[in-house]
Amino acid sequence: MNNKKLIEVALPLEIINKESSREKSIRFGHPSTLHLWWARRPLAAARAVIWASIIDDPSAHPEKFPTEEDQIVERKRLFKIIEDFVSWENTTNEEIFSEARKEMEKAVEGELPVLLDPFAGGGTIPLEAQRLGLHVRAHDLNPVAVIINKATIEIPPLFANRPPVNPEVQATIDGVSMWSAAEGLAVDIKYYGELLKQKVFEKIGSNYPKVTISSKSGEKATVIAWVWSRVGKCQNPLCGCEVPFASSFVLSKKKGNEAWVEPVYIGKKLKFVMKYGKCPKDKASNKMGRSAIFKCPVCGTVTTDEYVKTIGRNHEIYSKLMGIIAEGPKGRIFVEANPEHELAAKVDRPDEYPNGDIPLNPRWFSPPAFGMSEYADLFTNRQINTLVTFANLLCDVQNVIVKDAVEAGLPEDHIHLKDGGTGATAYGEAIRVYLAFALDREANYSSTLNGWSGDFIIQTFGRQALPMVWDYAETNPFSNSTGNWSGAIKWISLAVERMPALKVGQAMQKDAQSDCQLRNIMVSTDPPYYDNIGYADLSDYFYIWLRYSLREIYPSLFTTMLVPKREELVATPYHFEGDSKKAKDFFEDGMRETCKRIHDYIDDKYPVSIYYAYKQSDTDRNSQTASTGWETMLSAIVNANLVITGTWPIHTERETGLKAHVNALASSIVLICRKRDESAPQITRRNLVNLLRRELRPALKKLQESNIAPVDMAQSAIGPGMGVFSRYRRVLEADGTPMTVRSALQVINEEIDLYFNEQVGEMDTASRFCVDLYTQNAYNDIKYGEAEVLANAKGTSIPMMASHGVLYAKAGVVHLIDRSELPTKVDMNEGNVWMLTQQLTHAMATGGVEACAQIILNMFGSNAERAKDLAYRLYTIAEQKKWANEAYAYNALVVAWPDIQSRAAALKAVQPKQLSFFDMI
Numbered sequence: 001m002n003n004k005k006l007i008e009v010a011l012p013l014e015i016i017n018k019e020s021s022r023e024k025s026i027r028f029g030h031p032s033t034l035h036l037w038w039a040r041r042p043l044a045a046a047r048a049v050i051w052a053s054i055i056d057d058p059s060a061h062p063e064k065f066p067t068e069e070d071q072i073v074e075r076k077r078l079f080k081i082i083e084d085f086v087s088w089e090n091t092t093n094e095e096i097f098s099e100a101r102k103e104m105e106k107a108v109e110g111e112l113p114v115l116l117d118p119f120a121g122g123g124t125i126p127l128e129a130q131r132l133g134l135h136v137r138a139h140d141l142n143p144v145a146v147i148i149n150k151a152t153i154e155i156p157p158l159f160a161n162r163p164p165v166n167p168e169v170q171a172t173i174d175g176v177s178m179w180s181a182a183e184g185l186a187v188d189i190k191y192y193g194e195l196l197k198q199k200v201f202e203k204i205g206s207n208y209p210k211v212t213i214s215s216k217s218g219e220k221a222t223v224i225a226w227v228w229s230r231v232g233k234c235q236n237p238l239c240g241c242e243v244p245f246a247s248s249f250v251l252s253k254k255k256g257n258e259a260w261v262e263p264v265y266i267g268k269k270l271k272f273v274m275k276y277g278k279c280p281k282d283k284a285s286n287k288m289g290r291s292a293i294f295k296c297p298v299c300g301t302v303t304t305d306e307y308v309k310t311i312g313r314n315h316e317i318y319s320k321l322m323g324i325i326a327e328g329p330k331g332r333i334f335v336e337a338n339p340e341h342e343l344a345a346k347v348d349r350p351d352e353y354p355n356g357d358i359p360l361n362p363r364w365f366s367p368p369a370f371g372m373s374e375y376a377d378l379f380t381n382r383q384i385n386t387l388v389t390f391a392n393l394l395c396d397v398q399n400v401i402v403k404d405a406v407e408a409g410l411p412e413d414h415i416h417l418k419d420g421g422t423g424a425t426a427y428g429e430a431i432r433v434y435l436a437f438a439l440d441r442e443a444n445y446s447s448t449l450n451g452w453s454g455d456f457i458i459q460t461f462g463r464q465a466l467p468m469v470w471d472y473a474e475t476n477p478f479s480n481s482t483g484n485w486s487g488a489i490k491w492i493s494l495a496v497e498r499m500p501a502l503k504v505g506q507a508m509q510k511d512a513q514s515d516c517q518l519r520n521i522m523v524s525t526d527p528p529y530y531d532n533i534g535y536a537d538l539s540d541y542f543y544i545w546l547r548y549s550l551r552e553i554y555p556s557l558f559t560t561m562l563v564p565k566r567e568e569l570v571a572t573p574y575h576f577e578g579d580s581k582k583a584k585d586f587f588e589d590g591m592r593e594t595c596k597r598i599h600d601y602i603d604d605k606y607p608v609s610i611y612y613a614y615k616q617s618d619t620d621r622n623s624q625t626a627s628t629g630w631e632t633m634l635s636a637i638v639n640a641n642l643v644i645t646g647t648w649p650i651h652t653e654r655e656t657g658l659k660a661h662v663n664a665l666a667s668s669i670v671l672i673c674r675k676r677d678e679s680a681p682q683i684t685r686r687n688l689v690n691l692l693r694r695e696l697r698p699a700l701k702k703l704q705e706s707n708i709a710p711v712d713m714a715q716s717a718i719g720p721g722m723g724v725f726s727r728y729r730r731v732l733e734a735d736g737t738p739m740t741v742r743s744a745l746q747v748i749n750e751e752i753d754l755y756f757n758e759q760v761g762e763m764d765t766a767s768r769f770c771v772d773l774y775t776q777n778a779y780n781d782i783k784y785g786e787a788e789v790l791a792n793a794k795g796t797s798i799p800m801m802a803s804h805g806v807l808y809a810k811a812g813v814v815h816l817i818d819r820s821e822l823p824t825k826v827d828m829n830e831g832n833v834w835m836l837t838q839q840l841t842h843a844m845a846t847g848g849v850e851a852c853a854q855i856i857l858n859m860f861g862s863n864a865e866r867a868k869d870l871a872y873r874l875y876t877i878a879e880q881k882k883w884a885n886e887a888y889a890y891n892a893l894v895v896a897w898p899d900i901q902s903r904a905a906a907l908k909a910v911q912p913k914q915l916s917f918f919d920m921i
Contacts, residue, residue, distance in 0.1 A: 530629030
């Protein structure tokens, strides 16, 4: 019997989610800034999940922790370790991680296990496993993902704890300088990145002239961006004027520095005139709606979407300079377009440059519909020439690095990076990898799909797609603003500087469905989510540049012209000639095969953790349906003879998202699984229901006691519920057919609802009436007679509840009184849990923790806890009814409950003690 792990019992979910959400706002030094990847999991969550999958739960050691109180105390100690190491500020705190590793070593009683992530993607899970001291294997079919993981877990450890080799630092080293982890590597990335920039500028700097900002003094300023508009001929043949295809003519809305351009005409030719001050609303744009529909400024003809697509496919759309944005001493300067800068952009394309066909999939790619069918079509001649120049000079800089490395004392052993080299040759190749990442970062800010926000350039991948951009900002890589080369190098060096660089990991290009021959290991992974993101299609944009820059370094990784797609485990009909069923079958078969492989890999000692990008639509409790992706994931796990032993909701969005969208729930749900007993029997549906009633209810009670947020209750309850279902070889329906995962989810949800309804049933009669009325009508009117029937059934009366102030009952109608209209002072003799819950919810919304603490300060009995229990039920009702503000209010109360209790206890401790009669004698 294997020990139950901490992750199968409890987690400090609130702090993990808080830190996971906070990561969204952290940029400097975050691994996500090394190279763009889509839908990364938060570091804090990955770290906590891995650690808690190795650490035994205290209940697994009754000889050490015989009582439940002992186990709770030990759990709190373990939670404190998690709380310390999930904090971003502690990411490089060796003392904290040393303690975490010691706990792991104590738990395994020997060497830490190997961890495999078969869908390594952006590298979050492998990186955090390495940070915790594990041996790591990162597999992915996508070569872009593989090289990101190499740059994260493979390269930094090869050159860990070494000083930089560049001559600038070498001249200052006195023999006692200490360089830890990847700090030296990071410094060299920055140094040689700047050297590359100098070499490129010497070749093509004249393509990026400064702009004159004062005709009198001749003063010039560095250009930040040239803003261009796509242009085509008016659809009206009698007009024939050039029509700007622009989403906006406004360059700046900043108060005191407003600027916009106005289209004017010399004959049929278009020219843009710079205007200063606030732009009139009717002159802000000529775009009509969301499609490619534009109004001609001359004749007023409105183009059709199809017309613009047709002239695009005929290559009759071109670009005109709208304006120039420059660096001024006090902020942005907006300069009118001029012939000199139009001419500077007219650069010949190089003879050789990366290219490839853009997928004809309009869901993610808009440009092909407008004639931009190849990746090279997304760049201006100047942009593609600049990117190619950077790439072509990488070899020159690499040679300099090797020379400097030899002079700094690294052996010139001619062993390459791909072969595990750690000498001068490998070091030069390693720096080149990171400089190629900077080139990809530059490409993300140097295409004709970069919009201008009014203050900065918007990256090409502002979202998980390549949408059409009509007016675009062409960055100056030699400026000091958005999209500049020095900035790209800085971001990458900061990310590398914080890499743990511990045990050398392995990143390999592997298909998750194929057996990688690993056995007795741990698995933690974040697989694709059905059809949410087309990783292979999207990553082609970067792959073509990485292949151009690095195919000499990793030849086996860049054998194909574009990223492999047909084998990618994503349900994309485009890859199956538009056949949705074939795409669905491919995904289901592939996920099932992958889970079977995982089953073969894992050591029985450690549970598997699988992330799923959970959405509310994945289990619609009202219609009792489940999305294909969610159902497929659970079915694949169950059919691979794995048992789900836990589920944990992980948030990556800030709290504001919850209030705006009640359906925003957890961004991910982590499924914890183990191997199913080979001798597991089969049971009937009736057996399942009985088992759920016996096992699910205590689990739900524990979740409530742990103060899990109502918004996370449904997902968290899936764990113990599916744990019962997946424990058995099969569950048979009344007709003898095997129960599906969808049916199992329906049964589990029914039992969850029944549990909360029973909690309400234990409350006072008035509260039960109020809950039923709320469910039916919220705070809206109901006829008096109908309300009276309901009240009689609950054993209460309308007049009595009206006299207590919980109901409005006049003129033949009844409704619940809104909590904002209830008395703020609580009647201590009043046993109505509904009223107390509403008063606490209102107090939380208006006065926060302090106001709620004042309410429960002098309360006796269990009504306060009952109010919290009722808040869970009311949240569920509001969520099902899609009452967003109501759901948010109840969720906020429960989440704050520990703080409310702590504050109430603190207030009680400082209250003047009332003397008894005997004290006064």
